[in-house]
Amino acid sequence: MxxxxxxxxxxxxxxxxxxxxxxxxxxxxxxxxxxxxxxxxxxxxxxxxxxxxxxxxxxxxxxxxxxxxxxxxxxxxxxxxxxxxxxxxxxxxxxxxxxxxxxxxxxxxxxxxxxxxxxxxxxxxxxxxxxxxxxxxxxxxxxxxxxxxxxxxxxxxxxxxxxxxxxxxxxxxxxxxxxxxxxxxxxxxxxxxxxxxxxxxxxxxxxxxxxxxxxxxxxxxxxxxxxxxxxxxxxxxxxxxxxxxxxxxxxxxxxxxxxxxxxxxxxxxxxxxxxxxxxxxxxxxxxxxxxxxxxxxxxxxxxxxxxxxxxxxxxxxxxxxxxxxxxxxxxxxxxxxxxxxxxxxxxxxxxxxxxxxxxxxxxxxxxxxxxxxxxxxxxxxxxxxxxxxxxxxxxxxxxxxxxxxxxxxxxxxxHADGSVTQSQFDAVGRLRAQTDAAGRTTEYSPDVVTGLITRITTPDGRASAFYYNHHNQLTSATGPDGLELRREYDELGRLIQETAPDGDITRYRYDNPHSDLPCATEDATGSRKTMTWSRYGQLLSFTDCSGYVTRYDHDRFGQMTAVHREEGLSQYRAYDSRGQLIAVKDTQGHETRYEYNIAGDLTAVIAPDGSRNGTQYDAWGKAVRTTQGGLTRSMEYDAAGRVIRLTSENGSHTTFRYDVLDRLIQEQPAV
Known part of the structure; x- marks a missing residue:
């Protein structure tokens, strides 16, 4: 530095x-x-x-x-x-x-x-x-x-x-x-x-x-x-x-x-x-x-x-x-x-x-x-x-x-249950160690200049190591089992090859010197997948290793509006002025519609046959009642937002209890 x-x-x-x-x-x-x-x-x-x-x-x-x-x-x-x-x-x-x-x-x-x-x-x-x-x-x-x-x-x-x-x-x-x-x-x-x-x-x-x-x-x-x-x-x-x-x-x-x-x-x-x-x-x-x-x-x-x-x-x-x-x-x-x-x-x-x-x-x-x-x-x-x-x-x-x-x-x-956790930091506020309520300590080793984590040591003494290049990009990660992930980059900092811990290799190709989006990937067997992108970085087409092409349309807001497959099958999506998905239609004209409340919660899904599945929400957007196929399930919550009672479609009840740390401690079906 x-x-x-x-x-x-x-x-x-x-x-x-x-x-x-x-x-x-x-x-x-x-x-x-x-x-x-x-x-x-x-x-x-x-x-x-x-x-x-x-x-x-x-x-x-x-x-x-x-x-x-x-x-x-x-x-x-x-x-x-x-x-x-x-x-x-x-x-x-x-x-x-x-x-x-x-x-x-x-x-x-x-x-x-x-x-x-x-x-x-x-x-x-x-x-x-x-x-x-x-x-x-x-x-x-x-x-x-x-x-x-x-x-x-x-x-x-x-x-x-x-x-x-x-x-x-x-x-x-x-x-x-x-x-x-x-x-x-x-x-x-x-x-x-x-x-x-x-x-x-x-x-x-x-x-x-x-x-x-x-x-x-x-x-x-x-x-x-x-x-x-x-x-x-x-x-x-x-x-x-x-x-x-x-x-x-x-x-x-x-x-x-x-x-x-x-x-x-x-x-x-x-x-x-x-x-x-x-x-x-x-x-x-x-x-x-x-x-x-x-x-x-x-x-x-x-x-x-x-x-x-x-x-x-x-x-x-x-x-x-x-x-x-x-x-x-x-x-x-x-x-x-x-x-x-x-x-x-x-x-x-x-x-x-x-x-x-x-x-x-x-x-x-x-x-x-x-x-x-x-x-x-x-x-x-x-x-x-x-x-x-x-x-x-x-x-x-x-x-x-x-x-x-x-x-x-x-x-x-x-904590609320009386347990204690502790943390240690270096002079510039970076985490160096954490000790849980049982006294087990995990240690972190940040690079003195970049702050990037170079080593994590778990309470049992097992360690993971991380290595970076001059541009702060991860080049190698070795787990406690000794298996290694490796990455290579080109002069522009783009990922060009990744070797998984099991030895599988994926290569990335680029055809535009002014973009970080790959035009193709290849695996160790030579199988190749290709992609094309819009000027806005949206995926326009994807060709798999068998040559099968899928094409995508988007609107100016980045929302996908259509998916076209080789068999002539397409799916079209429509959005409202708030960007919420309101309809999905296939090539045969079958349409599924979606409705929302003022808070943006999905309240209804109307299938092509006209059947309707609905959801009701409480003030915080938690589902309190869902209806599917004419059957209804309901949920009750406490002030902490935890489910305390579930009524199933057949009318049976299940109650739930939690400890002070929000952990489930009891699930009790009604007798």
Missing amino acids: SGKPAARQGDMTQYGGSIVQGSAGVRIGAPTGVACSVCPGGVTSGHPVNPLLGAKVLPGETDIALPGPLPFILSRTYSSYRTKTPAPVGSLGPGWKMPADIRLQLRDNTLILSDNGGRSLYFEHLFPGEDGYSRSESLWLVRGGVAKLDEGHRLAALWQALPEELRLSPHRYLATNSPQGPWWLLGWCERVPEADEVLPAPLPPYRVLTGLVDRFGRTQTFHREAAGEFSGEITGVTDGAWRHFRLVLTTQAQRAEEARQQAISGGTEPSAFPDTLPGYTEYGRDNGIRLSAVWLTHDPEYPENLPAAPLVRYGWTPRGELAVVYDRSGKQVRSFTYDDKYRGRMVAHRHTGRPEIRYRYDSDGRVTEQLNPAGLSYTYQYEKDRITITDSLDRREVLHTQGEAGLKRVVKKE
Whole structure:
């Protein structure tokens, strides 16, 4: 590993002060490189709360995800956690963030990489061509200015995938968390000068995400406004398949005027909707600009058939908080409520068709209660290095922690039955050992640089070993029995051969230097299977080793619409505006139809002969009654969502009992 070291969560400077706040975990440049930045240690409780931070979190909700290379995936994450060095509020409002909401601050001797959640990672100043490396995040930050990196550098091959103008520009910074990419390009909304151009004065003291480049040279571009009321904001995205998306932004004044006009047209009194917002929240500076909708405006595969409605719409409270989300069918799918006193602090949320979950906080802004009207509720008590979680069945768990903020980890857990499990971590928060309630220990050996697991030793002393190449790809895995899995890759990092533990060999062939999708596979006997793909990475045809061809059709959303087999037999699928499968028809015209409730649960299947099988659900989407062929089965649940009574089709009953750890301990048929 080369490069200057980077400070991380919980690191201490030479003067003894913590220099990074916020949650650990990379979420930069999704769809790849995503980790749960709002959940240190991956610990959540209920619906969900991060007890280590005392924060209400929503780790990831996806609103747009079309198929293709470097697709534009619009996902939202929320955390009520407030850092000491918050980044500016993004276009989804306080507490929320999108993958593109990252910023690199350039200070005199320090570079600070921050995301919209306030997580900050400190690097030393970089000269052109230098790089910094964060061991805790496995993240590189490189400054442009050289045509090539050192030959032995892990990123040398990935660097060459960049266009020359990006590599040579000393005004750009690039980040990645994998030698396989992609690169996250950090520039500014104005055109970045070439290496030999006269620079504008002064240079902006920051860089923002302007695009991504993968190892095949494919790009995703974020179009930011260079001037005007939306200066610096993303108003368009071009993905790796050359689709273009338009992001509609609004100011607080525009939203206030729209609210007044709606009130007038509806004959009601206008609500208190201020024309401006305070310029600062507990979640950072706030310019009041919000994302209203996202439209697909260009699709190379369907140029004349663009959607007539936005792919997603957002609604806002008068205080600029995200209130509702509408899907591409125009139906509301999410709603959120916030504290009257603390802007951006979520106190309730719900999925359409589901109960509302509510939250209460203490004076320090930590969640103390999670209220579920149709299931388990939780309370949280916080002490120094200790969190107690009690559910509404009076079951208690105690988490004993070490570390601070994003490096806080659970080192001991007292379970509801009194048993104890323990964990050990290294200095950057990586798991080294786990001891179960019986005292049996499993050990993990992460690579000191990459963090990749190189060895797992089970309590009986048996070990599995893992080996990787210079690009962090698994090349060999040996189990406790000595059997070995081997993999080989080409210069682009694509899998070209895999040898199974039993010696069977599978080879992969590629016919496109700009794709990671194989065109054929061959086994040890020479049997060959071939595949063809669409520009969006969807399987178009599959030819098996006997030459039998199956062809597939898809719509723009990646949904399979037809399967054609060689005998002339085809199957056709239809979807509603929400993307739910509503019908399957064969070549003879036999059709099976599907119905759903407002929450998206499958409620009925109507067979070609008209017979109907139905399912009824409770508030949480658990099946409580199913009818098939005129026969009915019913289920009853307790507050923990466990089946406690089953009534079969013949009317017989079976009851179930569980222990405090949700393990089934008794199944009792009715006498």
